[in-house]
Amino acid sequence: MKRVPLSELERIYEALKSYGSVWVRKKNAYETAETPEELLSTVSKVKKPAKFIFLPEEEPLLAFVQDGKNVTFQEVIREAKGVIFGIPPCEAKAISLLDLNFLQGEGEDIYYKKRRENVLLFGLACLAPDSRCFCTTFGYGPFTESFTDIFGVVVDDVLLFEGITEKGKDLVKNLDVEDAKGEELKKLEAMKKEITERVKKLDIQGIQEKLARMMDSEIWDKISSSCLGCGACTYYCPTCYCFDIQDVERPNWGYRLRTWDSCMFTLYTLEGSGHNPRPELKYRWRNRLMHKFNYYPVLYQEFGCVGCGRCIEVCPVNIDIREILMEVKNEPIRA
Amino acid sequence: MADYEPKILTILCNWCSYAGADLAGTSRIQYPSNIRVVRVPCSGRVNPQFIVKALRDGVDAVWISGCHPGDCHYITGNYFARRRFYVLKDLLEYVGLEKGRIHFSWVSASEGKRFADIATLVTEEVKKLGPRKKFVKRR
């Protein structure tokens, strides 16, 4: 573990800057920092998660222009390069979950990859989990470093940090900083224990298996009864990644655009024939929950939720995923 | 700005204004060529969405013309249209779009001269405003 006093953050700021943009936490979104002071952001939960950097709300994939009989195509790859400073473990884990989907095998997504490869995650321990957080439910906590490249903790007025991945270690190696002091490390341990315990853990043991047997349950009616069917929960979710690809056309030019999509929309599954396999909200709700707590674990052995609580906060009608998980757990299964 | 030639989407009803435009043509009355005419059965056919979409797609202004009140081929189509246009025009100007980007008129089949006059008036007004800076989709 290395240390740098918060008053001397410009020493690492310059090093981070050499990687490209330095994103820091602002209230509404991650934004690029102009000064080293901005690294000191005290925002504990950024409203729009860091997924916005890797999966922007919209991105053009190609552009085309017609000139007489000639049509020229141009591939567009929107790149991102730099360091996300202060990303909390939950969002870093969420990005590791996105990686499972976007960086593996045939499903490899070059657009995502281009950005993901060139952005370092400088994580910071989450010191202020709020009442919506339930990250410890998923086998990690506010001090889990493993999903980041470099991980740090602010202890009093000092930033302690260490490289986790090779890339991160390289960055740390080149910095002119001293080693952390013994009493600081001791304090860190105490903080870790105290803050991790503050997060309310849910017992969702066996939920994956249970859900598999609940396709026809009546619970979906109940869960979806107050849902409005907007896309807020999925848009702000750090692990949701569904997208739609559409063309924007003009008489002689246009572009292909990838935008977000949400499984809560009617249009998401509507087929050309007019048939909709998920005609009602309850089916869409079932899919959303199944995807996060059954399909994802079946495919990747990881839940598709990190317990950040954003969906609880942005939902217009305050549908609480924690309550729903508990309802699912307590629902008797009829033979 | 002198050589600025705006494109003005012009939606004319089949029974009055389009015939009016026809009369202007057969009477050899000159009017600016900036207007691009779309013929519709009735001004009541014009959905305010047409206007919003046309502006977004890049025309400089929109001009819609139908039959005089009481003259509608379908008896009341233009009365329904009048309400819609009123709400739309006021709303667009309220949010800050310049006055003079949307025009409405009543022109009958016998008013070839009037058609040409209004076409000239609308074109001149839009020319004065210059190219549109608000509500322009970036490429």
Next chain:
Amino acid sequence: MVKKIREIARKLLEEGKVDVVLGYEKGTEPLSERPFVARTVEEVERLTYSPFAIQNLATYLPRFNNNKVAILARGCTTRAINVLISEGQIERDKIYVIGIPCNGVIKTRELRESIGEEIEDVSIQNGEIVIKTTTEEKKVKFEDWLNISCKYCEYPNPLFYDVLVGEEVKPRGGGYPDVEDYEKLDEDKRWEIFEAEMSKCVRCYACRQSCPMCYCEHCFVDSTEPRWVEPGFDKTDLESWHLIRVLHMAGRCVDCGTCELVCPEGVKLLFLTRKVARDLKRDFDYVSGLNPEKPPFFGEFRYDDKGDFIL
């Protein structure tokens, strides 16, 4: 009040007069009073009511067309019911209206976000909202955080009801000073504000989904042919979406404010819908949702409608 609501709801369910009761329950977020569908006598105990109940419950009515429904209704809710009846979406006989005179609802999301701290407890005392956070007790004026529509509401009492809970309140009235203020700004300033507001939109469509008037199965924004609104986040598309939405609301919007209150990005929408409502009232003497027999605003006309803007 809450006691009376529960009493009525229990009785209705017990006697089988209704299948479900549409009401509110306490949410898990601070300052949240969320919609709740009570189906059993046990669930009735969860029903509550407070000025934090922002959602207009009429939004849920078309979903329960095959049921007999009791609904907690404020003035704006009953107006929404009227519009839905006039447009043939629901039937009055299937709905049991539990009327609630309303003193206005609070901009809960905005207030919550302005606190910026963990909120532990909230109560309303003598015209003040008392918010207990982890570190202090904050008091804010009830009036300051009122939804703008409620601030100038003319119909706070349910227009009709099967049973009324509480005493009728005095309408605040006051017209549309917010709209008039905006009108006074110069053109470019107005456009600047409008663009800034619209560009916050993330197209989650919470405004549409929460709106009692937006029951269309196929929304124009989802239409691909013609493409009224293109995909993506270009300002013009976001603006088109909101402008056309407001046009579709003309003469139908009951000014409940739910669309703005639920927006996760806090996009201001009421200055648009209220502007149209003001125009309709001033120039056409039309107020939406007062009479279920009356045709929609765009479905009728008068020979002497305003026409001086037409050449």
